Amino acid sequence: MSGRKPLECTDMTEVRAEIDRIDAALVDLIAERFGFVDRAWQLKSNPGEAHVPWRIQQVIDKVKARATEKGLPPELTEALWRQMIGWFVQYEEEKLRRSLEGNGGKGA
Numbered sequence: 001m002s003g004r005k006p007l008e009c010t011d012m013t014e015v016r017a018e019i020d021r022i023d024a025a026l027v028d029l030i031a032e033r034f035g036f037v038d039r040a041w042q043l044k045s046n047p048g049e050a051h052v053p054w055r056i057q058q059v060i061d062k063v064k065a066r067a068t069e070k071g072l073p074p075e076l077t078e079a080l081w082r083q084m085i086g087w088f089v090q091y092e093e094e095k096l097r098r099s100l101e102g103n104g105g106k107g108a
Helices: 012-043 053-069 074-102
Strands: none
Touching: 012 074, 053 074
């Protein structure tokens, strides 16, 4: 659902409503991304596979390029993604550890 453009807002109530709409959409997209992260750990066999530096850098490079195209500070995007990726890596590592403990150390 598309909302107003920033310059179409005539007061703070409209601005806040649009920010709330965007926040809800962002949460929905992060939830969708989380579903794939949740699947990813299930396809891996050990906690060391959760942190893949080249892949992390590839993702960061892509989102920074996209941010630049959209006129968004790439430093903001990098900071947000590094925080999110860090959380997801920890999540995967913990899930993989628990999976290994539950399987007597034999993998997922």
